[in-house]
Structures are given as structure tokens and as C-alpha cells.
Amino acid sequence: MSWKKVLGKSTIRVAAATLLLTQLFGAAGSVSAAGKDVEVHLIGINDFHGQLDTTSMVGDKKAGSAPILATYLKEAQAKYEHSLLFHNGDSVGASAPVSSLDRDEPTMEWMNMMEFDVGSLGNHEFDQGIAALKAQIFGGLDPKEGKVTHAGAKFDYVNANVIENATGKPLIKPYVIKEVGGVKIGFIGLVTKSTPNKVSPAGTAGVRFLSAEEEVEAVNKYAKELQGQGVETIIVLAHDPASTKEGVTTGEAADLAKALPADSPVDVIVAGDNHALANGVVNGKLIVQAYSYGTAFEDIKLMIDPVTGDVTEKSATVTTTFQEGVKEDPETLAIIKKSLDKHPELTKPVGTTDGTVLRTDAYNNEAPLGNLIADAMRQADFGDKASKADFAFMNPGGIRADLPKGDVIFADLAKIQPFGNTLVKLELTGEQVKTLLQQQWGTNADGTPNTKTLQIAGLKYTADFSKPVAERVTALTLEDGTPVDPKKSYTAVVNNFMAAGGDNYKVLLDAKSSLAGPIDLDVFYKYITDTFKGGDIQAKKEARITNIGVATEPAETPAPVNNEPISRAEFVTTLVDMLKLNAVSTAPEFKDVAANAAYADAIAEASKAGFIQGYGGNFYPERDITREEAATILAKLVNSPASEAKAATIIAGFEDGKSVSAYAVKPLAKLIDKGIFSATDKKMLEPKQGLSMNDAKAIIEKAAAAKAS
Known part of the structure; x- marks a missing residue:
């Protein structure tokens, strides 16, 4: 029997986080003499956000939650002498309700139980102000609600x-020295300079943030002070963004590494804030x-x-905390x-629906x-004692699930808004409101609407789709029909x-x-409980948006538009379907593609045909x-070899x-030269942006046609 399983058409949709199973290694320095150097392991996390009972999906596997994380951390420490x-900021704030309802004291209790050695501040530690x-950190009555x-x-x-x-002095101590195995290690803390833009003004009242210089x-100053105390191993816990892609590390943390002297005693910079993977060396700093x-x-x-x-x-x-086969830590569970x-409301239904709130x-x-x-x-409360806002706008890509029919619990709301976004x-x-509405209507690479x-x-x-985008909004009013005044605020x-301009709402x-x-999920939860009081949750279309002049074909039902970003597995599945590849009888060789995965057949076919190679033995399908x-x-x-010079000129x-990226210059230039790939608005390629299913199908069809010709 063949290893393949029967596949449907390319309609799989994997609802997964963008986290990847990764174990990447930093570059080594000079070789040490075995038996002389002391081996020390720094075990750490960043951006935990009080997710004590939160299970995430990494690919198609469950990962995370504090009981699982605690087991991994304890086992990691037990391996080493x-x-x-350590943690590197945002351990609290934007938290799960199991933590946030008690002002993140449960998360602080967990970190104390785990016996963390050192932590740094993230931007979310400032959410409720300096007193909070x-x-x-130091203990005492929390000023928010005083409950x-x-x-500490x-x-x-x-x-x-x-x-x-x-005082003109640091808010808390700038560094600390830890001694382990007879050697001293210094930790200096930093938080992203954009913190004042990430929290309310009240959150940073009474403090200022140093400029980059x-x-x-x-x-440099504190590194010298540490050296004066006999410390030559120095770690900067910098809650600054950083990412490593294709071997290149970028972001604020990388900028800091470049700005420090090449001979700086700083050995490692731990990054945070953007919830990404970073593991690389910049200017000698890991x-x-x-x-x-x-x-x-x-x-x-x-060493x-x-x-x-x-x-x-x-x-x-960097190790992913997969749950399968891992025993939950009993102290964390407690x-x-x-x-x-203390909060039974978290596991009780918040209401019910008839299945139409979709x-x-x-x-x-x-x-x-x-x-x-x-x-x-x-209706969100911003703590400014103002009445509700005039308007609210929600991007459709941020609505990730429907309300289920029947009982609705908090977990269902969390599935709908899983990102922990701040309002x-x-x-x-x-x-500007009118311009915002116009920016809803973009264009795909092939010229089709997005x-x-x-x-x-x-x-x-009202939007008249028979008109160009600049003229499409033909009526714009308040709820009561009063026209929106272009000059009024x-x-x-x-x-x-x-x-921040995401989804082109620039x-x-x-x-x-x-x-x-506040956090979007907290606001959604409060609104549901306050408005419907555990009863029937209702919502319907109210003619807030009226689209007219939309082109339709009366003789047939148009294909549905799918503008959601698609995964690498979905793209390959679509390609294999369109090319009708069916020549492989062995399972794919990628470590992260299970033989029984829905997309395994397509990935094996694409690999056999030479379309894909993967990275480091993985394909990262999700x-x-x-x-x-x-x-x-x-x-x-496409059989159209392009010279390096020609490709560079095109790009x-x-x-x-x-x-x-360097690896993509020639391929991208080749497709542009053949008219398969085109620019987005303002002659931009946006090479790192995702593709929608419709966009992907369009360029695959063009590429297949070019091959046939």
C-alpha cells in the first residue's frame, strides 16, 4: 500500500501560530582548553505575558502553558552543574485572565516559585504606571483598584x-552580578526605546527613556563598572526587537550590537518585544x-x-516547548x-448563541x-474619563474564529482575538476616516482586487464599486445619518x-x-459579560456597510475570494494540484513534515520535482x-536564464x-521579466509580504502557462 493518504483539493487551512520548531546555534568563538573553562548555561524566556494556562499551536502540535514550560525549564537546569x-521583560501585561484578573500576581508567584535569578523590564511592565x-517588583498594594x-x-x-x-537616576538598579561555578556574570537591563509609544502617557509619567546614543x-559605562568589580562576562537583557532570518540578524538589538565597540566586554544581548526567533552574532555579540x-x-x-x-x-x-509526552509541573498547576x-467565571459560560454570530x-x-x-x-475604557469613542474599526484578518453555537466560554473569545493586541x-x-476606508481596497500583484x-x-x-477607489465612498455618515464632516476631528x-499601519491602513x-x-480580548470579554449577562449573545448585519455596483456574473456563482495569507504547505499543494504531479512513492524527507500530514503528498511531489529544498532539513509547512x-x-x-547584471538591474x-533577499534576486527578476510577477502599489515588490490564496493561484497559473509556451 502506498504511504500516501487521499488528499482533497488545496483547501487545507492550518490555524497555527508562526512559531517554528527551531534549534539554531550561535557562532563559536575561540576554542577553549577542555577541563579548564567553566561551563555555564543561561536558561531564559521572554514575552511570557502571563500566559499561565494558555496552550498555543506550533504547526499542528500543542505547545506552551506554564505547567509544561516549568517542566522544560526545571529539566534543563537539572542537566547542568x-x-x-532569567526572563527578559513583558513577563506580565497583556496577560491571560487567570493572571490579569489579579494584576499578574499569579505570574509573579510562579516566577518566584521557579526561583528565577534575574529579570528585566519590558514595555508592558509600564502598562499601569510606575507605582504599579x-x-x-518590590511588593505592596497595587494602585489599580487597590484590591x-x-x-514582590x-x-x-x-x-x-x-x-x-x-532623581535623575535609573528607575531600578541598572545591573546585577551573579556568581556561579566560581565565575562572575554581570547582567545589564534595557527596555525598548519605543515604550512611550506602546503604553498610555500615564504609564510612563515621571520617567524618561534614554536615546539610542x-x-x-x-x-559602556556600566560594563566598565562591572569590569572594575572583576566581571568580564557581561549579558545585556535588552527587551529590544530582533529577528534572525536566512542567517542575518536585524532589529533594535542588532543595532545596539553594532553601536557598541567591537572590543566591548558585552558577550550576549538577549532580545525581546517582537515575539520572534533570534540567534546570531552581530559585531561579536551573540x-x-x-x-x-x-x-x-x-x-x-x-564557556x-x-x-x-x-x-x-x-x-x-532555542527549544520549542511541545506538550506531547511532557508531564505538567504540579507546583505550577497548583x-x-x-x-x-478564585475566578470561576473563567470556566463558566459567558452566554450562548444560535450559531449566527459569524x-x-x-x-x-x-x-x-x-x-x-x-x-x-x-466602548473601551482608556482611563481618560472620556465617553465612548466616535468610531471603531476592526481589521478582518484579526478575527480568527466564529462564536460557536450553544454555550460560549472565555476560551472561545480568546480564539477569536488571540493576538493580545492593545487597543x-x-x-x-x-x-482621514474616508481615506482609511479607501485603503481597504488594495491590489494584488497580478492586478486583481485585494x-x-x-x-x-x-x-x-456606501461604497460604489463602479467608481475608482478615490471616489468609491459615496455616502459617509454617523449612525443617525448625520454626514461625517471632513474637517472635524x-x-x-x-x-x-x-x-502602526498594518494591512496598508497607513x-x-x-x-x-x-x-x-487595554487589551482587545479583555475589552471583548467585558463587553460580552456586561451586555448579555450570560444570556443570548446577539449580533447581526445592520446595513453599516452598503456595497453597490459590485460586478457579478448572473449566469454563474463567482469563485469565493480568499484574501487570508496562505502557508508554504498550501502554496505547494496548490502548485502540485495545478501541475497534476503524481510520481512519488516515498514519504517526504523533511523532519517537520509527518508522513500522515494532509500536505505530505504535495510536499513530496514538489521536492521530487525540484521545486523545493527546505532549510536545514525542515520545510516549515505552516x-x-x-x-x-x-x-x-x-x-x-520558467526557462529564461537571467544574468546577474540583468537581474540586479530589474530589481x-x-x-x-x-x-x-540575495537568493531571490534572480528568480524574482525572471518572473518579473516574463510578466508573471508585478509590483504592488507605488512600484513596490514587498518581497517579505505574504500571498493570498487568490494571488497565489493567479501567479501559479501564469507560471504554468509560461512553461507550456
Whole structure:
């Protein structure tokens, strides 16, 4: 019997996080003399966000949750004679309700139980202001609602780039020295300089953040102080973004590494904030980050000369905390149970539905669930004592599931809004609101429409699709029919992804004012419980959006538009279906593609045909495919060799040509030359952006046609 399983058409949709099973190693320094150097392992996490009872999906496998993470961390430390446990910021804030309902004291209790050695501040530690931050770390009554008394951290927190205005000194101690195995290790703390833009002004009142130049000076200063105390092994816990892709590490943490002297005593910079993988060397400094939510941890191996205190070797491994076959830590389970017993509402139904509160066709039209979420956003409390916002806008890509028929529990709400986005209140003119609506209607690489219809509250509009985008909004009013005044200022609530210009809603970057507020899921949960009081949760279409003049073919039903980003597995499955490949009788060789996976057949076929090779023995099937990755695959269909010079000239003709990865220059140029690939708006290639299913099918068809010709 063949190993293959019967596949349907390419309609698989893997609802998975973008985390990847990865074990990447940093570059080694000079070789140490065996038996002389002290081997120390720094075991750490970043961006845990109080996800005590949260299970994430990594590919098609369950990962994370504090009981599983605790087992991994304890086992990792038990393997080594000398180790230290650390966290690198955002351990609290944007947390799961099991932690957030008690101001993250359950997470602090968990870290104390785990006996962390050192931690740093992230931007979310500032969410509720300096007094709340100090109460969490040093103990005392939490100022928010005055209901929680913190025990305080039983380990050291460090930060060197947040300065109290009243004293002109660091908010907390800038560094700490830990001794293990007879060697000293210094930890300096930093937090991203964009923190004031990530939290409300009240969150950072009374402090200032050092500039990039001042930050480098501070690190150099404290590194010298550490050396004066006999410390030559220095770690910077920098809650700064960083990513390693195709062997290149970039981001704020990498910028810091470049700004430090090449002979700086700093050995390692631990990154955070952007929930990504980082594991590479920049200017002699090893930079590491282990995703987020406890779905992975880093194991930084240091070989330290006990005489000089210098690091002679350094490397890191990032391990995914898969749940299968791992026993949950009983001490952690006890902490979670205590919180759940205190808050039974977390496991009780918050209401019921008749199965009609759905996101169906939210990319193109008004959807009942979209209205419900936007209504909740509009009511959000930003702590500014203002009435509800004039408008709310929700991007359809952020609505990840439907409300189930029957009982609805908190977990169902978390599936709908799983990202932990922060809501942001902006001040926009009526003209900017109209521009925002126009930016819903983009264009795919092949010229076909790419619509991301915003789900709205507080306003209504009519869109005439027989008109060009600039003229498409023919009526724009408040709920009561009053026209929106182009020159008047209005308040609008969006999530932080949109506020940063995500999904091409770039006009939001020009907002007059911006106020960061609560977490979207917390707001949604509160709105559901306050509004429906455990009863029937209702939402329906209300003619908030009226689309007219949409081209249709009366003789047949048009194919559904699918604008969601597709994975690498889906792209390959679509390619194999269209090319009708069927020649393989052996399972795929990639380590992360199981023989019984729905996409295994297609991946094996594509590998056999030479379309794909993977990376380091893995294919990463669940990761969204990028435009340049798709081009690299499809270029193998086109017999049109392009010279290096010609390819470089073609790519250089685009505004973002320099952002194309070196491996993709020739393939992308070949497809552009053949008219298979085209630019997006403003002559941009956007090589790192994802592809929709419709976009993917269009370019595959063009590439197949070019091959046939």
C-alpha cells in the first residue's frame, strides 16, 4: 500500500501560530582548553505575558502553558552543574485572565516559585504606571483598584535606560552580578526605546527613556563598572526587537550590537518585544530571542575562563516547548488552580448563541461578529474619563474564529482575538476616516482586487464599486445619518497592529493624537459579560456597510475570494494540484513534515520535482509563504536564464528592491521579466509580504502557462 493518504483539493487551512520548531546555534568563538573553562548555561524566556494556562499551536502540535514550560525549564537546569534562570521583560501585561484578573500576581508567584535569578523590564511592565510597576517588583498594594497586594519578586530586576525625572537616576538598579561555578556574570537591563509609544502617557509619567546614543553610553559605562568589580562576562537583557532570518540578524538589538565597540566586554544581548526567533552574532555579540508565550526557551551556553573571567565560547539553542509526552509541573498547576478557584467565571459560560454570530465574508462585507467586536472596541475604557469613542474599526484578518453555537466560554473569545493586541484611541479628521476606508481596497500583484473590509461601529457608508477607489465612498455618515464632516476631528479606536499601519491602513500613522489602552480580548470579554449577562449573545448585519455596483456574473456563482495569507504547505499543494504531479512513492524527507500530514503528498511531489529544498532539513509547512519564496519556487518553471547584471538591474528598478533577499534576486527578476510577477502599489515588490490564496493561484497559473509556451 502506498504511504500516501487521499488528499482533497488545496483547501487545507492550518490555524497555527508562526512559531517554528527551531534549534539554531550561535557562532563559536575561540576554542577553549577542555577541563579548564567553566561551563555555564543561561536558561531564559521572554514575552511570557502571563500566559499561565494558555496552550498555543506550533504547526499542528500543542505547545506552551506554564505547567509544561516549568517542566522544560526545571529539566534543563537539572542537566547542568552551573546554570542561571532569567526572563527578559513583558513577563506580565497583556496577560491571560487567570493572571490579569489579579494584576499578574499569579505570574509573579510562579516566577518566584521557579526561583528565577534575574529579570528585566519590558514595555508592558509600564502598562499601569510606575507605582504599579514598583508594587509588582518590590511588593505592596497595587494602585489599580487597590484590591491586590503583591508579595514582590524574590529575584533581581535590572534596567539601565529608564531614568526617574525626580532623581535623575535609573528607575531600578541598572545591573546585577551573579556568581556561579566560581565565575562572575554581570547582567545589564534595557527596555525598548519605543515604550512611550506602546503604553498610555500615564504609564510612563515621571520617567524618561534614554536615546539610542545615551543608551550606548550607559551600557559602556556600566560594563566598565562591572569590569572594575572583576566581571568580564557581561549579558545585556535588552527587551529590544530582533529577528534572525536566512542567517542575518536585524532589529533594535542588532543595532545596539553594532553601536557598541567591537572590543566591548558585552558577550550576549538577549532580545525581546517582537515575539520572534533570534540567534546570531552581530559585531561579536551573540543575539538571542525565544519567541513568546512560553512556547520556547533559550539555552545560552557560555564557556568561561575562570582565571580571566572571559567568555571563550558562546552558543545558544532555542527549544520549542511541545506538550506531547511532557508531564505538567504540579507546583505550577497548583498556582493556576488557586487562581481559577478564585475566578470561576473563567470556566463558566459567558452566554450562548444560535450559531449566527459569524465572521463569514468579513473580508468583503459587513459581518455580525465584526459588528460585535467593533461595538466592544468603541466602548473601551482608556482611563481618560472620556465617553465612548466616535468610531471603531476592526481589521478582518484579526478575527480568527466564529462564536460557536450553544454555550460560549472565555476560551472561545480568546480564539477569536488571540493576538493580545492593545487597543489604541486615535484622533482623526473626517477626511482621514474616508481615506482609511479607501485603503481597504488594495491590489494584488497580478492586478486583481485585494479587499480587507474594515468592520465598523459608530458610522455607516456606501461604497460604489463602479467608481475608482478615490471616489468609491459615496455616502459617509454617523449612525443617525448625520454626514461625517471632513474637517472635524473624531475619536476612533483601532488595535495597535492597525495603528502602526498594518494591512496598508497607513493613514492611521498620521493621526493627530494616540492613546494606548487595554487589551482587545479583555475589552471583548467585558463587553460580552456586561451586555448579555450570560444570556443570548446577539449580533447581526445592520446595513453599516452598503456595497453597490459590485460586478457579478448572473449566469454563474463567482469563485469565493480568499484574501487570508496562505502557508508554504498550501502554496505547494496548490502548485502540485495545478501541475497534476503524481510520481512519488516515498514519504517526504523533511523532519517537520509527518508522513500522515494532509500536505505530505504535495510536499513530496514538489521536492521530487525540484521545486523545493527546505532549510536545514525542515520545510516549515505552516509558516506563511512570502512573495520572494513563492517566486523562487515558480522560477523553476520558467526557462529564461537571467544574468546577474540583468537581474540586479530589474530589481533595482523598484523602490524596495534592496530589501529582496540575495537568493531571490534572480528568480524574482525572471518572473518579473516574463510578466508573471508585478509590483504592488507605488512600484513596490514587498518581497517579505505574504500571498493570498487568490494571488497565489493567479501567479501559479501564469507560471504554468509560461512553461507550456
